[in-house]
Amino acid sequence: MIAAQLAVQAGANVYTTASPRNTEFVQSLGKDITIINYREEKWWDMNLTDFDAVIDTTGEEKAWENSSNVLKPDGSFVTIASFDVGFDPNGHPPRKYAAFYCLCNKPSAQDTIAKGLEECTLKIPLVEPAYPFTEQGAKDMLTAQAKGASL
Amino acid sequence: MTPMLLNSPSEPDASQFPIGTNVFGVQWGQGKHDEDDKPCGGTFAQYVAVPTSRLSIKPDGLSHEAAAASSLVGTTALRLHSNVLMLRRVIKFLSLVGRHP
Numbered sequence: 001m002i003a004a005q006l007a008v009q010a011g012a013n014v015y016t017t018a019s020p021r022n023t024e025f026v027q028s029l030g031k032d033i034t035i036i037n038y039r040e041e042k043w044w045d046m047n048l049t050d051f052d053a054v055i056d057t058t059g060e061e062k063a064w065e066n067s068s069n070v071l072k073p074d075g076s077f078v079t080i081a082s083f084d085v086g087f088d089p090n091g092h093p094p095r096k097y098a099a100f101y102c103l104c105n106k107p108s109a110q111d112t113i114a115k116g117l118e119e120c121t122l123k124i125p126l127v128e129p130a131y132p133f134t135e136q137g138a139k140d141m142l143t144a145q146a147k148g149a150s151l
Numbered sequence: 152m153t154p155m156l157l158n159s160p161s162e163p164d165a166s167q168f169p170i171g172t173n174v175f176g177v178q179w180g181q182g183k184h185d186e187d188d189k190p191c192g193g194t195f196a197q198y199v200a201v202p203t204s205r206l207s208i209k210p211d212g213l214s215h216e217a218a219a220a221s222s223l224v225g226t227t228a229l230r231l232h233s234n235v236l237m238l239r240r241v242i243k244f245l246s247l248v249g250r251h252p
Contacts, residue, residue, distance in 0.1 A: 001246075001248065002221065002224055002225045002228040002229070003227075003228035003231060003232065003246055004244075004246045006228055006229065006232045007232070007244040007246070010232065012242060012243065012244040013242055013243045013244065014244045014245075014246065015243070015244065015245045015246070016245070016246040016247075016248060017246070017247050017248055017249050018248060018249065019249055038249040043245065043247070048245065050243060051243040051244065051245050052236075052242050052243050052244065053236050053243075053244050053245070054244075054245045054247065055231065055236075055244070055245070055246050055247065056247045057246065057247060057248050058247065058248060058249060060247050060249070063247055067245075070245060076235070076236055078231055078235055078236065080227060080231075089235075097235055097236065101227075101231060101235060103177070103223070103226060103227045103230060104230070105176070105177040105205065105223075105226045105230075106226070106230075107176065107204070107205060107206060107207045109225075109226040109229045109230055110175065110176055110177065110207035110222055110225075110226055111207050112229060113221055113222070113225030113226060113229060114175070114207060114209065114210050114213050114218060114221070115210065116225075117213055117217055117218075117221055117225075118210045118212040118213045122221075122225070124217060124220055124221050124224075124225075126216055126217060126220060130216050133197060
């Protein structure tokens with residue numbers, strides 16, 4: 001979701017999948033964001049075309065394959081959770097970038113994100129409670145996690 | 152991860168992190184940070200050892216929960232935009248955040 005917010009701030013025309021329970025939060029990130037309810041709609045089956053970038057944050061099944069008609073010829077595909085596309089950014093010409101991406105973190109990037117959150121130019125949904133670092137706390141967290149995504 | 156710095160015994164550049172400083176950062180689960188050979192080992196622990204070169208000072212206006220929840224995903228998103236996608240040239244952007252059954 002932070003990637004989508006950064007894209008909005010850069011002036012991009014942003015589409016994102018979301019489940020119904022997160023629709024309100026996602027729309028609050030930008031009124032022009034187009035939200036695709038992934039429980040009812042298939043993004044690759046909606047005649048979406050000419051995209052400059054598709055970013056897969058969850059390792060969605062066949063995301064790379066399905067993005068082929070959505071992206072423009074030199075559009076980029078990035079995933080942080082699937083190896084289907086391979087590891088060479090230049091491995092799928094004319095795609096500008098098409099690969100698994102692994103973070104190489106820097107404190108300067110951490111500082112930028114923290115500043116954005118502190119100044120409310122970025123938002124994250126902290127909808128679940130924090131669990132104590134105990135055996136019971138870990139069990140409760142895993143139980144909650146089974147019902148939906150946790151941070 | 153978002154700990155409070157308890158001790159900084161051997162880092163030469165640790166002076167900017169007095170003991171007790173609230174810090175946060177990204178710690179790899181396995182292997183090593185890319186720039187040096189110091190091993191690291193996950194975050195699911197009460198105490199972890201991290202090179203200070205990888206830490207940020209947590210702003211007072213940011214909760215530990217928000218810092219912990221955003222550090223990995225936030226820096227990934229930021230660097231995707233600045234290093235990979237060069238977003239100033241991106242017009243249409245599709246973000247996939249959910250699994251299909």
